[in-house]
Amino acid sequence: xxxxxxxxxxxxxxxxxxxxxxxxxxxxxxxxxxxxxxxxxxxxxxxxxxxxxxxxxxxxxxxxxxxxxxxxxxxxxxxxxxxxxxxxxxxxxxxxxxxxxxxxxxxxxxxxxxxxxxxxxxxxxxxxxxxxxxxxxxxxxxxxxxxxxxxxxxxxxxxxxxxxxxxxxxxxxxxxxxxxxxxxxxxxxxxxxxxxxxxxxxxxxxxxxxxxxxxxxxxxxxxxxxxxxxxxxxxxxxxxxxxxxxxxxxxxxxxxxxxxxxxxxxxxxxxxxxxxxxxxxxxxxxxxxxxxxxxxxxxxxxxxxxxxxxxxxxxxxxxxxxxxxxxxxxxxxxxxxxxxxxxxxxxxxxxxxxxxxxx
Numbered sequence: 001x002x003x004x005x006x007x008x009x010x011x012x013x014x015x016x017x018x019x020x021x022x023x024x025x026x027x028x029x030x031x032x033x034x035x036x037x038x039x040x041x042x043x044x045x046x047x048x049x050x051x052x053x054x055x056x057x058x059x060x061x062x063x064x065x066x067x068x069x070x071x072x073x074x075x076x077x078x079x080x081x082x083x084x085x086x087x088x089x090x091x092x093x094x095x096x097x098x099x100x101x102x103x104x105x106x107x108x109x110x111x112x113x114x115x116x117x118x119x120x121x122x123x124x125x126x127x128x129x130x131x132x133x134x135x136x137x138x139x140x141x142x143x144x145x146x147x148x149x150x151x152x153x154x155x156x157x158x159x160x161x162x163x164x165x166x167x168x169x170x171x172x173x174x175x176x177x178x179x180x181x182x183x184x185x186x187x188x189x190x191x192x193x194x195x196x197x198x199x200x201x202x203x204x205x206x207x208x209x210x211x212x213x214x215x216x217x218x219x220x221x222x223x224x225x226x227x228x229x230x231x232x233x234x235x236x237x238x239x240x241x242x243x244x245x246x247x248x249x250x251x252x253x254x255x256x257x258x259x260x261x262x263x264x265x266x267x268x269x270x271x272x273x274x275x276x277x278x279x280x281x282x283x284x285x286x287x288x289x290x291x292x293x294x295x296x297x298x299x300x301x302x303x304x305x306x307x308x309x310x311x312x313x314x315x316x317x318x319x320x321x322x323x324x325x326x327x328x329x330x331x332x333x334x335x336x337x338x339x340x341x342x343x344x345x346x347x348x349x350x351x352x353x354x355x356x357x358x359x
Contacts, residue, residue: 022243031164042253061263072102072111235269
């Protein structure tokens with residue numbers, strides 16, 4: 001299956017409207033939860049905390065946000081502060097889905113009840129994480145080799161909650177063990193409200209190309225909503241995935257930290273056939289806003305988060321290597337923010353750019 005992002009250049013505001021665009025759907029219903037537009041921020045460990053989720057939501061264009069994947073065992077232990085932090089959210093994050101991982105049906109069911117009690121709109125099961133420490137505990141993609149065990153988790157969680165229950169999974173353990181269609185059918189028969197496929201195998205990790213034909217095969221096999229994930233780097237990719245697979249929504253993961261405007265750009269592209277590229281002033285405001293939110297939230301690891309995101313946020317910025325070096329050498333979060341402000345203000349003011357535009 002050809003993916004058009006291999007040859008399509010990025011659009012700009014001057015790009016003519018293309019009549020053949022297949023739009024990402026304007027909305028998706030997962031049970032009673034309305035998602036508009038039909039775009040989803042993928043759950044990403046170390047990335048999709050409450051600050052990043054609200055940051056993406058405020059930029060516009062993202063219909064559903066998801067938590068970092070969270071251990072069901074950790075939630076039930078009660079003393080796991082990390083699990084509690086993963087499940088912290090604010091009212092302006094709705095609709096929001098909590099993603100859990102684990103292998104014990106009873107533990108998963110009880111954790112799902114707690115998620116529902118916290119006010120989440122959706123609970124999601126992670127069957128996609130390829131990390132060795134998760135797989136070793138028979139969690140994430142490790143369960144893909146045991147469909148009966150997955151079925152028991154499906155039944156237990158579905159019986160435990162009234163909010164929609166969904167699942168995100170990979171195509172299979174390897175190219176020789178593809179189970180995605182069978183798994184999607186089982187999810188539907190167990191009463192799950194939607195499925196999301198990251199169209200790679202566990203053995204692939206994040207390498208190689210996503211096989212969108214597996215998304216199409218699932219869409220042909222079930223009647224519940226199908227969300228496609230994998231290799232969406234531009235708005236063109238998102239529309240191409242919908243055109244080639246018929247999926248009901250698109251999910252975006254690793255592109256979002258590098259280009260947090262991606263959801264808004266998809267919305268622009270669907271509506272007009274073109275989309276804006278951020279200016280240097282936009283990028284400055286984006287970085288400054290996110291870093292200020294981290295400081296305001298008083299996260300224990302705010303400094304680490306700033307340094308982690310610096311490599312993504314400054315990608316493509318002229319002189320970005322110097323800025324990253326200054327950020328990595330800073331001793332605390334306020335010092336990092338000050339270095340960002342010094343860097344951009346020295347670049348923007350001589351050009352008469354004035355105050356950075358809002359993003």
